Every structure is written in structure tokens, then in C-alpha cells.
Amino acid sequence: MKKDLSIYIHWPWCLKKCPYCDFNSHVAGDDLHEEYINCVISDLNHQKTLTCDRNIVSVFFGGGTPSLMKPDYIRRILEHIDILYSLNKSTEITMECNPTSSTIDKFLGFKAAGINRLSMGIQSFHDSELKFLGREHNSKEAIQTIKNATNIFNNVSFDLIYGLPNQNLQNWGDQLKMAFDFNTQHLSAYQLTVEKNTKFFSEVKKNKWQPLDDDTQADFFEFTRNYMTTHNFNHYEISNFCRDGYDCKHNHNIWQYNDYIGVGAGAHGRYQSIDNKRHLTQNYRMPNTYIDAVKHVKHGFHQHAPLDEHEAWQEMVMMGLRIQKGIPASLFDGKYSTSQPLEKYFKLGMLQKKCDKITLTSKGQLVLDSILADIIF
Ligand SMILES: C[S@@+](CC[C@H](N)C(=O)[O-])C[C@H]1O[C@@H](n2cnc3c(N)ncnc32)[C@H](O)[C@@H]1O
Numbered sequence: 001m002k003k004d005l006s007i008y009i010h011w012p013w014c015l016k017k018c019p020y021c022d023f024n025s026h027v028a029g030d031d032l033h034e035e036y037i038n039c040v041i042s043d044l045n046h047q048k049t050l051t052c053d054r055n056i057v058s059v060f061f062g063g064g065t066p067s068l069m070k071p072d073y074i075r076r077i078l079e080h081i082d083i084l085y086s087l088n089k090s091t092e093i094t095m096e097c098n099p100t101s102s103t104i105d106k107f108l109g110f111k112a113a114g115i116n117r118l119s120m121g122i123q124s125f126h127d128s129e130l131k132f133l134g135r136e137h138n139s140k141e142a143i144q145t146i147k148n149a150t151n152i153f154n155n156v157s158f159d160l161i162y163g164l165p166n167q168n169l170q171n172w173g174d175q176l177k178m179a180f181d182f183n184t185q186h187l188s189a190y191q192l193t194v195e196k197n198t199k200f201f202s203e204v205k206k207n208k209w210q211p212l213d214d215d216t217q218a219d220f221f222e223f224t225r226n227y228m229t230t231h232n233f234n235h236y237e238i239s240n241f242c243r244d245g246y247d248c249k250h251n252h253n254i255w256q257y258n259d260y261i262g263v264g265a266g267a268h269g270r271y272q273s274i275d276n277k278r279h280l281t282q283n284y285r286m287p288n289t290y291i292d293a294v295k296h297v298k299h300g301f302h303q304h305a306p307l308d309e310h311e312a313w314q315e316m317v318m319m320g321l322r323i324q325k326g327i328p329a330s331l332f333d334g335k336y337s338t339s340q341p342l343e344k345y346f347k348l349g350m351l352q353k354k355c356d357k358i359t360l361t362s363k364g365q366l367v368l369d370s371i372l373a374d375i376i377f
């Protein structure tokens with residue numbers, strides 16, 4: 001049987017840089033776009049030689065703002081993946097969309113090119129919050145984009161950000177109600193994080209505003225989980241909720257530590273070679289550096305190296321604990337000289353063991369990072 005593989009394609013450009021965002025996204029003209037697509041195709045060719053014949057579970061166009069791509073770019077890339085590996089009807093093909101580049105015509109073009117799932121960066125339904133987040137769309141446009149998407153696609157997700165300064169649970173609850181009423185299949189609700197090297201980071205440093213404290217953030221998290229789960233959404237990953245059967249196959253595959261390749265500027269991948277060794281790949285981050293590399297050496301790897309067993313174990317625990325499915329308890333066999341690190345969190349009611357799987361409890365979900373710092377070394 002062919003092994004599964006997911007494919008991530010990165011589009012590194014946006015119309016404007018949002019003040020909270022530390023993703024690999026750049027603002028520039030469109031003069032590199034054609035060349036970039038040719039490089040993505042060469043990059044795919046190279047990574048095919050490393051991964052051989054595979055069953056493609058998912059393709060994910062992420063960014064940046066992939067909805068700035070011409071539908072023809074999507075078509076060319078998907079046709080090429082089909083030639084290399086062959087796509088099938090059940091392959092989930094997602095595209096991240098930004099309301100400012102999501103017209104009905106574009107949605108129809110993306111669908112005709114092969115996209116079957118949309119993930120939209122809505123962020124908020126309140127104009128004042130959208131303004132604070134430096135977004136180029138308003139709430140009316142956000143609502144219209146979701147309506148257009150659900151008329152054209154039957155697998156639609158959108159992102160909201162919560163925990164903004166001055167936000168309260170009443171305000172956030174109203175937005176969750178709106179989100180639920182659209183009848184979409186999936187919601188990603190992210191807690192606002194102030195990342196280094198962002199405009200928000202320097203604003204907070206200069207005391208222009210302060211993020212919510214940890215306890216209030218925890219209240220938002222619990223409120224979100226309760227709201228979504230009582231409305232029949234599965235809380236299948238810390239920030240992700242879905243109706244039955246509509247988890248994001250792509251991200252779920254990655255969190256389960258299955259193989260994926262990363263294509264395009266800054267994209268990273270993890271794959272097992274024929275000798276079962278796990279490898280990490282990391283492409284050059286800047287679009288022109290990536291393009292130069294692919295043109296000269298036929299691939300965009302800045303780093304390509306085998307992971308040792310311990311590194312792979314660390315990653316597997318880190319990612320697997322994020323998801324409701326959890327990780328096999330046997331992963332810890334012989335890892336510690338005493339069972340203390342895990343026992344502590346079982347006793348605190350933050351980790352639980354059921355049917356030989358270890359999962360986070362609701363309490364544990366609030367403090368995953370500190371649990372990881374203690375159990376992974
Ligand atoms: C790579 S972005 C792509 C989406 C698309 N470019 C857009 O912004 O509409 C994926 C999502 O990450 C979330 N995100 C990015 N930076 C964040 C931050 N600092 N805190 C919380 N969520 C963040 C946003 O919800 C965003 O939609």
C-alpha cells in the first residue's frame with residue numbers, strides 16, 4: 001500500500017502586512033509571480049524524487065494570501081501534482097483566502113481549478129476590532145465573503161481571533177453566535193498572540209496597549225470550547241473545531257506526525273525516506289532567494305537533514321498532544337528513569353490516559369506549553 005503524504009504550497013505575498021502577523025508574508029508587486037510558480041513546479045519535481053510514489057491525502061495552499069493567486073496558477077500546480085503522484089476524489093485541497101481578494105468570480109475560478117475547501121481569514125465581525133487588527137476588510141465584507149463561499153463550496157472554514165484588549169465575553173459570545181449561524185463546517189479560533197518582530201510587539205513594548213492577562217485569556221478559551229462543543233462542534237485541536245467528519249485533514253495529518261512536503265518560500269516539511277529515516281526540510285524564506293536557489297540547484301532547501309530518534313520523538317509528542325486523539329502511551333516506554341514527569345500531570349488532572357492513549361484534559365489544554373517544557377527533554 002502507498003504511504004500517505006500531504007503537500008503544503010506557500011504563497012508568500014499579501015496586499016498589506018497585518019500588525020500581529022509573523023508569518024512568512026511580504027508586500028511587493030506581482031513581477032515575480034510567474035517565475036515563482038515555475039519554481040514551485042521545479043521544487044515539486046525535486047521533492048517527488050525524495051518521497052517516491054505516495055497517496056496524496058491533502059494539498060494546502062497557505063500564506064501569505066493565496067487568494068491573490070490567479071486560478072490558472074492553482075490549476076497548473078494541481079495538474080502537475082496529479083502528473084507526479086495522481087490526485088483522487090478524496091484528496092482535500094484547501095486554500096487560505098482573504099476577504100479582500102475573494103470575489104465570486106475568483107471563488108468559481110478556484111473551484112474549477114480543483115480547490116474543494118476554503119479557509120478564510122475573517123478575524124472578527126466587529127469593525128473596531130478589524131481596524132485594531134489592521135485588516136483591509138470590514139464586517140459587512142466579512143459576512144458577504146462567508147456567504148459567497150458557502151454558496152460555492154461545501155467545505156468552508158474561517159478564522160477568528162479572540163482575546164483582544166477591551167474585548168469581553170459578551171462581545172466574543174455574540175461573534176461566536178454569528179459564526180455558528182453561517183452553518184459552515186469548521187472554525188479556527190485563535191487567541192491573539194503578540195509575536196516578536198511584529199508591529200504589535202513594539203506597541204506593547206512602548207506600553208501603547210497591553211494584552212489580556214493569562215487568567216482572562218483562559219476564560220475566553222474555556223468559553224469558546226464550551227460554546228462550540230455545546231453546539232455540536234468537535235474540539236479536535238486546541239484552536240480548531242469542526243462538525244463531524246470535517247476536521248482539516250491536512251493539519252490533522254501533520255499533527256499526527258505523518259509525512260508532508262513543504263513547497264515554496266519558507267515552507268518546511270517532514271518525510272520518511274525509503275530507509276524509514278525521518279528528514280526535515282526547510283526552504284529559503286525570502287521569495288527572491290528561494291527563486292534563485294531553485295533556478296540554480298533545482299530545489300529551494302536551505303536545510304535538509306535527517307532527524308535523530310530523540311528529535312523525532314520530541315516533535316511527535318509536541319504535535320500529538322495538541323489533538324483530541326492524543327499520543328500512544330507507549331511513546332514514553334523507557335524514556336524516563338521514573339514515571340514522575342507524567343505522573344505529576346496525571347495527578348494534577350492535566351493529562352489523562354485512556355485505552356493506552358495519553359491526551360490533554362480541558363485543564364491541561366490551557367497550559368500545554370508548560371507541560372511540554374516538563375515532559376520533553
Ligand atoms: C497565515 S494566516 C493566513 C490567512 C490570510 N492571509 C488572512 O490573514 O486572511 C492564518 C491565520 O493565523 C491567524 N493568526 C496569524 N497571526 C496571529 C496572531 N499573532 N495571533 C492570533 N492569530 C494569528 C489568523 O487568524 C490568520 O487568519
Ligand code: SF4
Nearest residue numbers: 014017018021025064
Ligand atoms: S495575517 Fe494573513 S493577510 Fe495579514 S500579513 Fe499575515 S498572512 Fe498576510
